[in-house]
Amino acid sequence: xxxxxxxxxxxxxxxxxxxxxxxxxxxxxxxxxxxxxxxxxxxxxxxxxxxxxxxxxxxxxxxxxxxxxxxxxxxxxxxxxxxxxxxxxxxxxxxxxxxxxxxxxxxxxxxxxxxxxxxxxxxxxxxxxxxxxxxxxxxxxxxxxxxxxxxxxxxxxxxxxxxxxxxxxxxxxxxxxxxxxxxxxxxxxxxxxxxxxxxxxxxxxxxxxxxxxxxxxxxxxxxxxxxxxxxxxxxxxxxxxxxxxxxxxxxxxxxxxxxxxxxxxxxxxxxxxxxxxxxxxxxxxxxxxxxxxxxxxxxxxxxxxxxxxxxxxxxxxxxx
Amino acid sequence: xxxxxxxxxxxxxxxxxxxxxxxxxxxxxxxxxxxxxxxxxxxxxxxxxxxxxxxxxxxxxxxxxxxxxxxxxxxxxxxxxxxxxxxxxxxxxxxxxxxxxxxxxxxxxxxxxxxxxxxxxxxxxxxxxxxxxxxxxxxxxxxxxxxxxxxxxxxxxxxxxxxxxxxxxxxxxxxxxxxxxxxxxxxxxxxxxxxxxxxxxxxxxxxxxxxxxxxxxxxxxxxxxxxxxxxxxxxxxxxxxxxxxxxxxxxxxxxxxxxxxxxxxxxxxxxxxxxxxxxxxxxxxxxxxxxxxxxxxxxxxxxxxxxxxxxxxxxxxxxxxxxxxxxxxxxxxxxxxxx
Numbered sequence: 253x254x255x256x257x258x259x260x261x262x263x264x265x266x267x268x269x270x271x272x273x274x275x276x277x278x279x280x281x282x283x284x285x286x287x288x289x290x291x292x293x294x295x296x297x298x299x300x301x302x303x304x305x306x307x308x309x310x311x312x313x314x315x316x317x318x319x320x321x322x323x324x325x326x327x328x329x330x331x332x333x334x335x336x337x338x339x340x341x342x343x344x345x346x347x348x349x350x351x352x353x354x355x356x357x358x359x360x361x362x363x364x365x366x367x368x369x370x371x372x373x374x375x376x377x378x379x380x381x382x383x384x385x386x387x388x389x390x391x392x393x394x395x396x397x398x399x400x401x402x403x404x405x406x407x408x409x410x411x412x413x414x415x416x417x418x419x420x421x422x423x424x425x426x427x428x429x430x431x432x433x434x435x436x437x438x439x440x441x442x443x444x445x446x447x448x449x450x451x452x453x454x455x456x457x458x459x460x461x462x463x464x465x466x467x468x469x470x471x472x473x474x475x476x477x478x479x480x481x482x483x484x485x486x487x488x489x490x491x492x493x494x495x496x497x498x499x500x501x502x503x504x505x506x507x508x509x510x511x512x513x514x515x516x517x518x519x520x521x522x523x524x525x526x527x528x529x530x531x532x533x534x535x536x537x538x539x540x541x542x543x544x545x546x547x548x549x550x551x552x553x554x555x556x557x558x559x560x561x562x563x564x565x566x567x568x569x570x571x572x
Numbered sequence: 573x574x575x576x577x578x579x580x581x582x583x584x585x586x587x588x589x590x591x592x593x594x595x596x597x598x599x600x601x602x603x604x605x606x607x608x609x610x611x612x613x614x615x616x617x618x619x620x621x622x623x624x625x626x627x628x629x630x631x632x633x634x635x636x637x638x639x640x641x642x643x644x645x646x647x648x649x650x651x652x653x654x655x656x657x658x659x660x661x662x663x664x665x666x667x668x669x670x671x672x673x674x675x676x677x678x679x680x681x682x683x684x685x686x687x688x689x690x691x692x693x694x695x696x697x698x699x700x701x702x703x704x705x706x707x708x709x710x711x712x713x714x715x716x717x718x719x720x721x722x723x724x725x726x727x728x729x730x731x732x733x734x735x736x737x738x739x740x741x742x743x744x745x746x747x748x749x750x751x752x753x754x755x756x757x758x759x760x761x762x763x764x765x766x767x768x769x770x771x772x773x774x775x776x777x778x779x780x781x782x783x784x785x786x787x788x789x790x791x792x793x794x795x796x797x798x799x800x801x802x803x804x805x806x807x808x809x810x811x812x813x814x815x816x817x818x819x820x821x822x823x824x825x826x827x828x829x830x831x832x833x834x835x836x837x838x839x840x841x842x843x844x845x846x847x848x849x850x851x852x853x854x855x856x857x858x859x860x861x862x863x864x865x866x867x868x869x870x871x872x873x874x875x876x877x878x879x880x881x882x883x884x885x886x887x888x889x890x891x892x893x894x895x896x897x898x899x900x901x902x903x904x905x906x907x908x909x910x911x
Contacts, residue, residue: 319702369887375648375701380843380886383836388879395873508713508832515706549717552710556695559707563699 278542291537293422299533300433304488306510307525308481314520315457315477321382324503325389326355326482330489331498335404344407351490352483359482363475393500402498429491512555518568602765609757613750622753628857629760630818635841635853636767637810643847645803646783650705650835651712655808657830658685659815664732664825673741682809689808697800716830731826756817763810846895855894
């Protein structure tokens with residue numbers, strides 16, 4: 253596995269001998285169904301992982317009005333928790349559970365003890381608290397698991413022949429990953445729009461004072477939403493653990509990319525996060541063919557174009 | 573950003589008739605500060621101390637220029653570091669490729685930075701708060717990606733290597749460590765003086781009004797967009813100056829200079845020192861560099877220590893150090909007057 257510092261980066265590792273613009277490879281891929289399938293699935297898994305991280309970010313912003321700058325750390329912890337649980341028990345399901353539950357608890361503690369103190373404070377102050385935890389969490393991981401690259405390894409259940417769809421190679425694990433992420437999206441979307449708790453959360457996002465006056469503990473809702481956001485990021489980390497290398501600081505580039513997703517999709521919009529994440533995943537996967545060195549640049553360029561033409565993002569509501 | 577917590581400490585009315593007097597006083601203070609800094613090599617032979625002051629000059633110029641945006645105008649830029657990197661790279665490239673005298677490269681870099689900042693600023697300053705922060709961040713990463721991918725021109729992830737030539741100009745030899753030190757101090761003091769003049773000018777007070785209430789400023793006939801764009805370009809120029817000092821010091825330019833963590837550090841320096849006083853970012857710069865240097869000497873886990881210090885400032889003091897001191901002083905003065 254290429255040890256890229258971009259955990260979501262598919263395709264060639266950075267090598268400066270390779271051409272900077274390779275339009276032939278790009279055009280060649282568009283005419284070959286095998287290449288199309290491979291690149292699309294690789295784009296989809298990047299997008300799905302990004303979606304899980306970004307949707308937590310957008311949810312926390314929508315309800316708590318806080319930009320959780322330390323969200324990448326939850327992704328990182330999810331991956332490490334899953335790896336440790338897998339090494340201890342050998343069960344893939346338990347590993348996923350450990351990643352999700354562990355980060356949910358971490359999110360709850362983080363919100364109740366630290367973030368709840370800076371609500372209503374200056375945006376800079378909130379950013380600083382998160383920045384502090386980005387530094388602290390990275391070092392905590394370095395102390396517990398060591399600074400070197402780790403790998404969880406593919407569970408034996410998925411060490412089977414890859415599927416061949418229209419000539420393209422699709423590992424079965426990718427299908428599971430996409431399925432789990434889609435399931436999370438559907439459950440989250442339905443839960444927020446249909447269930448009672450979902451209605452309370454949306455009400456708290458709209459008017460916390462009124463919700464509180466109706467006898468609902470808003471502190472509990474805030475903590476719960478933060479835990480939910482942390483859990484989704486942790487789940488993404490756990491799902492990514494078998495296919496990516498683990499390193500302290502792995503949450504960082506994920507954080508930046510999920511910011512781009514939320515900004516493209518519109519802050520606070522779940523559908524926007526899904527569309528934004530998929531678009532970004534496809535840009536990364538196909539962009540790495542045509543512009544192997546400027547893949548990141550393409551993402552930022554796309555973000556600038558979206559923001560200039562629609563500052564609130566594709567699915568964002570007009571700011572009041 | 574809304575009104576700053578420690579905003580009470582600053583007088584909100586420009587002292588019109590004393591303006592000229594204030595300007596002379598500023599120049600006098602700047603001259604004294606420069607004299608003190610410049611005489612430092614006579615007192616101590618410590619190269620490490622001089623290096624420390626040079627690094628403080630580079631980061632101090634950058635952080636203070638960021639405060640023009642964050643503290644005075646309420647524009648939370650998350651990508652201000654791009655101009656630091658741009659300054660370092662364009663200065664280095666001009667010196668390496670064209671071999672012109674240093675002042676020419678210096679001015680050319682400022683012109684390039686102004687042009688780039690005007691284009692980026694024209695797009696960014698239309699947006700509000702968090703969106704402004706993210707678009708500036710995106711531009712920063714765009715410039716960083718460009719530096720990484722345009723390897724034939726910028727050296728890619730290796731940075732500009734092979735040293736930046738330092739031809740002697742009017743007897744000033746920047747290859748000489750003491751000359752380099754004095755030049756850095758001069759740039760720092762000149763930059764600070766210029767930024768203070770901007771902050772105390774009527775334009776500076778217009779910026780404060782935009783920060784506190786942009787709608788009211790607009791009703792009063794102020795072109796908010798133009799004022800924001802102007803300060804964005806001005807701040808970029810001083811950030812580029814910081815970048816040039818850095819490029820002079822390390823005799824090279826590296827992609828990290830344009831990475832977003834530089835912007836993050838700039839924001840942190842501002843919070844550490846305080847954004848309600850002009851010299852707050854300078855104090856923050858010295859604090860952060862001292863902290864970095866001492867902590868890295870004792871432990872490899874300096875992230876934890878730095879994080880705890882940040883938490884102490886953010887959750888404990890809830891403001892920067894100089895904000896805290898200014899508020900405490902104002903409090904004491906009020907108490908002394910029996911109010």
